[in-house]
Amino acid sequence: MSLKIDEKTRKIIYGPKGFRIRIPIASCSLAAGVNSVRDAVVNAIESLGVEAEIYRVGCMGQCFIDPWIEIAKEGLPPAIYGNVDPNNASKIKEIIQNYVNGDLSEAMAVRFKVDGVKSPQELTELDPWKYQVRFVSRNCGLIDPESIEDYIATGGYSGLKRALEMKREEVIEEIKRSKLRGRGGAGFPTWLKWNLCYQQKSDVKYVICNGDEGDPGAFMNRLLSESDPHRVVEGLIIAGYAVGATNGVIFVRAEKPLMAERLAKAVQQAREKGFLGKNILGTDFNFDIVTYRSAGAFVCGEETALIAAIEGRSRSRQRPPYPAVKGLWGKPTILNNVETLAHVATIFQFGVEEFLKYGTERTGGTKMFCVTGSVKRTGVYEVPIGTTIRRLIYDLAGGAKEGKNIKAVQAGGPSGGCIPVELFDVQLDFETLQQYGAIMGSGGLVVIDDSMCMVDVAHFFTGFTLAESCGKCLPCRVGVKLLNQILGKIKEGEGKIEDLETLQEIGxxxxxxxxxALGGTAPNPVISTLKYFKHEYLEHIERKHCPAKVCQKLVTYVINPGICNGCGTCLRSCPAGAIEGKPRDAHKIIAEKCLRCGQCMIVCPAGAVGKV
Amino acid sequence: MVKVIVNGVEVEVPSNATVLDAAEKAGFKIPTLCHLEGIFDEATCRICVVDIGGRLFPSCRYPVSEGLKVTTESDAIRKYRRDLINLLFATHKIKCWSCVRKGGACTLLSLAKDYGVEAPVVCSECMFFGIDCLVAKGQPCLGPLTIAGCDAECTKNGMPCIGCRGPITSAEVWKSAIEFYDDKVKKDELLSKIKLFWNKYMDMISRYVEVKR
Structure with a gap:
């Protein structure tokens, strides 16, 4: 974590009172019960009589430590306490009391060490932080997301000032030099899009911030907008200036109310401070932003569908003309992802050189990745582009859960592909992933372990894209349905060997x-699993057997007579009456009657029911 | 006016024209289905895809530009178009015998013929050539159950179809075809005709014929 602890940051950490308790208020921590933690902290402060200030922050991105609190008192190192029990108020009081007395032994880590105080290791020495480069997420979990003053204190809006002093061409040139590519999925060079839009002659131009984020398993945009919304707003204003736009739109999903609220508040605050409106910062640049809450659909990840969603109905349209030429309401429009815009703001605040320290030859900077699924430490990790999958999943996220083995990772959401564990040394960048049949997507990585069936995974993801397809064009509407049907057939043990060829061809x-792009990438999960996990498909088709024991129709439930104590629980719960046996004797499942619902396995108190 | 190169032929077209217009001017026919000049140009059926710079684009929507190089026919393009027609038939209720589009009025059928798609039934051939229905006359014709592609040589000459090209596999089509036979054709006559060529499919066939009749 490249957080320089200078005087400014120090002031923010300890606050004006010299004693700050940070409590994360973001969707993720709220779900983990941070509200009760907050109440407990308030009560503890009162009863202990300490002069502490409760400070609301965003989320750090490390979901596995939620809910966490950070206590910082002048003279002591700021200590982070992870996995605080929301229902144990006395424990929270104890933690605060011990901290004030200088006993930091319960803390998970400290932000930095202070001479003469015995404290646990620094945050940056912990595994999940060690390899991270927090470039764009630097303020996440550090500042109050609803305070523009705090953002300005960390150098916020200095990027906008710098950009406004430059000519528009120079701003675009600066972005070109930074090798910034769109973080939303396709990796289109940002400057190219801006330049095309800049060259259009039009009285009205739009810039849109795409905060729709529809991938299951991706939440970096939500995290960024909830923890540091001003960075996104600043980036959008810079983008607006660069292309000569007059209006900006922040497109947020209505299912993410806190994200929408915080972005709307940030826009309001920026307007009050004069960063939006007429003659921004004394220049002749006029620009304003509206936040638009959409009902949200996965297809809105596609630019043209997002524009159509604002206009009325979210359906993609054929390109060309590209949105940069003819977009929202027929005017030149650029669309950028939340993360891209946050990067723009940070590049202008800290300089291109700082950004170019990281990344590969063709892509500069860092990228936030969401690691979910079968890993020990679920969360958002910001790493330089070009980091290997192995580092991200094993070193940062801690590898597989207890007793499981990782067999693949699904990169890029439902339209990405599965990369098998043998290829975990490949770099995470746009070109390399494409080469292996996956896409970067928004950066969601779903880790798959050996308890999951790859045919089932492919079936699930085609089912998702099928439901989310707008139904406009034939191949996506009918083709994906056909893929889904064939996979369903294979899952039920009715697949034929020719089906594999059909899948490949239709795909x-x-x-x-x-x-x-939705249809263009929808068969990725099928094609990549066919490429790397063909043996699992063959097992389903030829031996009518699911190696991971997931596909309901292909598993047989058996009772282990050595463990079964004959309690009769399964017998009573079986909906098909397929279990027989006398009390206190080992029971038996009649295979012909069995519906394979798995109810007996769930209810068995002795754990005697198994799958074969 | 801009110059466009279609399959190596240089043509000059107005700057607001589409690739489809240019191809037409150059004398190349690109199949279309959903495109209706001036009414619908959303490019949803994708049948008119052409190769522009190694990627496929629908020609009905793609604007021309100076020096644009277009390939309208290749093995790969033919394969994709064939797959698209197959996808169309996958959701199509193939009830050609009760369709109103007679005598080649069905673009989908002529496309299927052009691209060798074997999804429709022989009835489509009769519709295509405008032949009177033999089933309606009470003859045991296997047209509603047989894969098309024979140019209706038998029915043209007044002979009922004997199913030499094999039965269609779609259960949907079977169901509606049996309904169509109802009361028009005697069950025994039909079964004996089916047995002649399709003995190995008897399991499947008995499922429909016995149950329904």
């Missing part, structure tokens, strides 16, 4: 002929 045709 390729869909990718080639679809109207937008």
């Amino acid at each position: 390729e045709s869909i990718m080639k002929t679809s109207l937008c």
